[in-house]
Amino acid sequence: MKPAPFDYYAPRDLGEALDVLAEAGEHGKVLAGGQSLIPLLNMRLAAPERLVDINRIASLEPFEVTPDGVRIGALARHSQVERSEGIAAVQPLLRQALRLVAHPVIRNRGTVVGSLVHADPAAELPAVLALLGGSVRLARAGGVRDVPAGEFFTGPLESALEPGELAVSAHFPRLPERTGSSFVEVARRHGDYALAGVAAVVTVDDDLRVSEARVVCVGVGPVPLTADVSGWCERRPASTVDWAAVARAVQDRTEPEADIHATAEYRRHLVGVLAVRALTEAARHAL
Amino acid sequence: MRYDITLVVNGIVRRVGVPARRLLSDCLRHDLGLTGTHVGCEHGVCGCCTVLLDGEPVRSCLTFAVTVDGRQITTVEGLAGPEGMSPVQRAFAECHGLQCGFCTPGFLCTATALLRQNPTPTDEEVLEGISGNLCRCTGYQNIVKSVHRAAELMAEEEGR
Ligand SMILES: Cc1cc2nc3c(=O)[nH]c(=O)nc-3n(C[C@H](O)[C@H](O)[C@H](O)COP(=O)(O)OP(=O)(O)OC[C@H]3O[C@@H](n4cnc5c(N)ncnc54)[C@H](O)[C@@H]3O)c2cc1C
Ligand code: FES
Ligand code: FES
Numbered sequence: 001m002k003p004a005p006f007d008y009y010a011p012r013d014l015g016e017a018l019d020v021l022a023e024a025g026e027h028g029k030v031l032a033g034g035q036s037l038i039p040l041l042n043m044r045l046a047a048p049e050r051l052v053d054i055n056r057i058a059s060l061e062p063f064e065v066t067p068d069g070v071r072i073g074a075l076a077r078h079s080q081v082e083r084s085e086g087i088a089a090v091q092p093l094l095r096q097a098l099r100l101v102a103h104p105v106i107r108n109r110g111t112v113v114g115s116l117v118h119a120d121p122a123a124e125l126p127a128v129l130a131l132l133g134g135s136v137r138l139a140r141a142g143g144v145r146d147v148p149a150g151e152f153f154t155g156p157l158e159s160a161l162e163p164g165e166l167a168v169s170a171h172f173p174r175l176p177e178r179t180g181s182s183f184v185e186v187a188r189r190h191g192d193y194a195l196a197g198v199a200a201v202v203t204v205d206d207d208l209r210v211s212e213a214r215v216v217c218v219g220v221g222p223v224p225l226t227a228d229v230s231g232w233c234e235r236r237p238a239s240t241v242d243w244a245a246v247a248r249a250v251q252d253r254t255e256p257e258a259d260i261h262a263t264a265e266y267r268r269h270l271v272g273v274l275a276v277r278a279l280t281e282a283a284r285h286a287l
Numbered sequence: 288m289r290y291d292i293t294l295v296v297n298g299i300v301r302r303v304g305v306p307a308r309r310l311l312s313d314c315l316r317h318d319l320g321l322t323g324t325h326v327g328c329e330h331g332v333c334g335c336c337t338v339l340l341d342g343e344p345v346r347s348c349l350t351f352a353v354t355v356d357g358r359q360i361t362t363v364e365g366l367a368g369p370e371g372m373s374p375v376q377r378a379f380a381e382c383h384g385l386q387c388g389f390c391t392p393g394f395l396c397t398a399t400a401l402l403r404q405n406p407t408p409t410d411e412e413v414l415e416g417i418s419g420n421l422c423r424c425t426g427y428q429n430i431v432k433s434v435h436r437a438a439e440l441m442a443e444e445e446g447r
Contacts, residue, residue, distance in 0.1 A: 001329065008290070008307030008353060031354070038349040039330035042310075051307070055354050103419025105337055105344045105397060191418050 003041035010053040014060070014139065017052055017166060022141040024050040026163040031055070032074060032114035035106050052166075060168060065090055069134070069173040074166070078107035078115070090174040092285075093132065093181040093199065097124040100183060103191040113167050116152070119159045119223070122193040124183065126153055127224040131199050131216035134172045138165045146171075153223040179203040180285025182278045185218070186270050188261060194219050195262045196270040198250070200278035202238070204286045209235045213246070213282075215275055220256040220267050227253055229279075238283035247275035292356040296321065297365025305352050312336045314352035315362060323363040323392050327421075334420030335393040338362050344400040363392035366399060374440035375399050375433075384433030386424035393420050398434045407438055 011017040021028045029048035031037055032055070040046040054060060060074040065086045072081060081087055082098040094112075101107060101115070101124050115125040116136055129136070129149040136152050138145050138161060152160045161167060175181060185197030196219040203212040210233040217225045232246040256267035289304040296319060303318045310329070315321045315338070327333035329348045336348040339361035366373045375398050378384065385391040394417060401408065401416040408416065413434045422430060 002310070002313070003308040005306065005308055008288075008351075010353065031351075034349050034351070034354070035331060035346070038310075038351070041308075042329045042348070053351070053354055102331075103334075104416060105334065105346060105419045106331060106349075108340075108343050109345050109349065190415075 001042055001044055003038070004044060004047040006048055007050045008053065009050065010056050012056050012058075014057055014166075014168070015141075017054055017057060018139060018141040018164075020050070020052050021166055022164045024052070024164075028052055028163065030117075030166055033077065033110040035102070035110035036114065036118045036120070054166070063087070066171075069132075069171055070094070071169050071171050072112050073169050074111060074113040076112055078102075078110045078112060079104065081112055082107065091132070091172050092175065093128055093183060093201065094172060096181060096183040097128045097199065100124050100185055100187075100194070100197070113170050116170055117159050117161055117167050119153050119155075119157055120193065121156045121222055121224075122195075122197070122219040124185070124194075124197065124199075124218065127197070127199055127216045127218045128183070129170060129172060130224040130226050131201060131214060132173050134170060136160075136167050137169045137171070138162075139168045140165045144168075156222045175201065176203055178205070178286055179212075180282040180287070182281035182285065184274050184277045184281070186274065196220055196256070196267045196274060198271060198274040198278040200275070200282040202279060202282040202286045204238060204283070205235075207237075208287060209237050210241055210283065211235060213279060215250055215278060217250065217254055217271055217275075220254040220271055225254060238280075238287065241279075241283070243276045243279050244272075246279060247272045250275045290353050290356070292353055294319075294352070294355065294357075295359045297361055303352075307351065307353050309352045310348055311338070311350040311352045311355060311360070312347035315347060315360070318352075321362050321364055325389055325392050327389070332421070333390070333393070334397065335390045337393040337396045337420065339396055339400055342400065342403070344397050361396070363395050366395055373399065374444060375402065375437040378437035378440055379430075379433045382429050382433040382436050384425065384430045390420060390422040390424075394422070394430060398437060401434070402438055402441060406441060408434070410435075 027049040031053045063072040063076040135146045183199040185194035187194045200215045205211040212230045251272045256264045258264040325335040327335045338347045
């Protein structure tokens with residue numbers, strides 16, 4: 001099928017885009033990489049009246065490594081962020097996650113910020129933002145606000161973005177010292193949205209004992225589900241932590257639903273297996 | 288409303304008037320008559336509509352023609368050079384990398400870009416590179432062989 005007709009705007013600067021969005025209100029929609037929105041338009045699951053194509057706004061392109069992390073502009077494509085050695089050095093979890101997002105060809109167009117706003121409950125990048133405690137910067141005509149990840153994802157395919165707002169960038173804090181990360185998932189086919197996935201960050205202290213461990217699960221709830229499991233690690237050396245027990249604690253917090261792809265029971269099982277893998281790999285990278 | 292846009296398709300400047308909702312895939316096929324680009328699913332899954340945008344492979348079914356006004360597009364029709372088929376095309380013919388041929392334009396464009404970026408890919412890199420393209424006929428084995436063979440052909444031509 002083909003998209004329903006819409007009014008098209010392709011502003012060259014941010015101010016103009018914000019004015020159009022302000023006027024359009026709930027009838028307006030932003031077009032970034034189009035890798036989630038255009039399928040919805042093609043299938044006529046969405047039919048916005050006005051589309052604001054932000055692809056010509058050069059000021060939204062850059063991403064930069066800052067003292068406290070990485071700031072990624074709205075037009076930074078998945079593939080650019082994945083390839084950046086500068087980003088991988090301060091926040092390796094982004095590359096680990098991006099390799100699981102769709103296929104290389106889709107990553108050439110899709111944007112990191114678009115993926116956050118799209119807020120698919122099985123998507124990797126919202127989980128990364130939630131796990132790291134990052135934030136999204138939203139601009140509207142006459143104002144800017146930073147929304148922390150914990151408040152940004154409000155439901156399946158729902159974010160805190162309000163009509164008239166444009167997400168200009170997202171901030172991912174850097175990994176602390178002696179900290180490792182990992183992202184693992186199971187999908188029907190490589191590149192598909194995951195049936196379930198788990199990302200972990202593990203920090204060890206000077207004696208190489210686990211001082212902090214956190215995970216996030218995707219595909220098992222309406223929004224990314226984060227859990228601090230530091231207490232379960234009992235400040236032991238990584239090699240003697242009972243990771244299976246930690247994973248069970250994670251499993252107990254999930255409330256997966258069944259769909260045509262997998263039963264709830266199977267998803268819960270996957271979370272357990274994946275949590276052990278993610279935590280042990282993250283711990284290995286922390287040493 | 289119609290938008291007058293300019294696309295440089297396979298090196299030729301083409302001017303065309305399109306509504307905003309015209310997908311790049313339909314613009315190429317219907318407006319410009321370049322039916323080599325195939326359309327399977329129109330939601331990004333099958334990969335047979337893959338074309339090169341400024342040299343980089345993208346889904347033409349997930350791109351509006353108006354968005355890429357002024358840019359360079361290479362379709363399967365543009366892969367062959369003055370001396371005939373490109374190394375990737377010859378490799379696919381030689382290794383039986385196609386049967387019905389429906390998926391082939393997408394694989395050829397994807398593989399062309401892959402080998403430009405990485406002239407000596409490992410098996411794993413080839414699999415990752417073509418993972419977004421579906422083929423209902425070949426079982427993929429010969430497609431993987433074709434990509435490796437294309438890498439050899441390109442290296443030989445470089446050496447000459
Ligand atoms: C076959 C296929 C497989 C995929 N697999 C995965 C996967 O495994 N994991 C995964 O995470 N994703 C997957 N994706 C989706 C892909 O990652 C998208 O690129 C991403 O979800 C959206 O980014 P985009 O830039 O393409 O956004 P668009 O499609 O342009 O927009 C998506 C939504 O976000 C809004 N939006 C985008 N940018 C902004 C902004 N700056 N401000 C305000 N609103 C904005 C749009 O209005 C729209 O509602 C897949 C896509 C396809 C086609
Ligand atoms: S037609 Fe574009 S990916 Fe299938
Ligand atoms: S050759 Fe028939 S689909 Fe690939």
